[in-house]
Amino acid sequence: MKDQWKKKLTPEQAHVLCNEGTERAFTGKYWNHHEPGTYRCAACGNRLFASTDKFDSGTGWPSFSAPAAKEAVSTKHDFKLLLPRTEVRCSRCGGHLGHVFSDGPQPTGKRYCINSLALDFEKKSGKHPGKRKKNPDG
Numbered sequence: 777m778k779d780q781w782k783k784k785l786t787p788e789q790a791h792v793l794c795n796e797g798t799e800r801a802f803t804g805k806y807w808n809h810h811e812p813g814t815y816r817c818a819a820c821g822n823r824l825f826a827s828t829d830k831f832d833s834g835t836g837w838p839s840f841s842a843p844a845a846k847e848a849v850s851t852k853h854d855f856k857l858l859l860p861r862t863e864v865r866c867s868r869c870g871g872h873l874g875h876v877f878s879d880g881p882q883p884t885g886k887r888y889c890i891n892s893l894a895l896d897f898e899k900k901s902g903k904h905p906g907k908r909k910k911n912p913d914g
Contacts, residue, residue, distance in 0.1 A: 804892025
């Protein structure tokens with residue numbers, strides 16, 4: 777699977793998604809992005825986060841208070857640094873997205889701190905207001 781990703785992704789995206797890398801703060805294309813739409817996994821297209829759950833955390837990375845659906849992401853404890861963290865992965869392909877912290881806004885209290893390089897953005901279509909296209913990915 778990772779060999780297929782490396783053909784599709786830029787070297788920087790592959791570093792984040794495959795090797796658990798991190799982009800520098802305030803450098804990603806979505807940290808200060810405010811258009812309505814959906815953020816998807818850059819590796820497999822899985823629907824991960826909605827723009828309505830995005831907030832400015834001041835950290836320099838895109839931050840979300842919740843995933844688009846509970847099953848969109850998976851988490852696991854990360855002990856690579858001195859302080860334990862919770863890693864966030866795409867539940868479909870297992871790509872590394874970032875980390876989640878318990879210092880976000882209510883009602884969830886969560887801050888999903890996600891690398892822009894792990895995301896693709898799908899702008900919300902204004903063609904059919906009030907109607908959602910059925911999509912098996914969410």
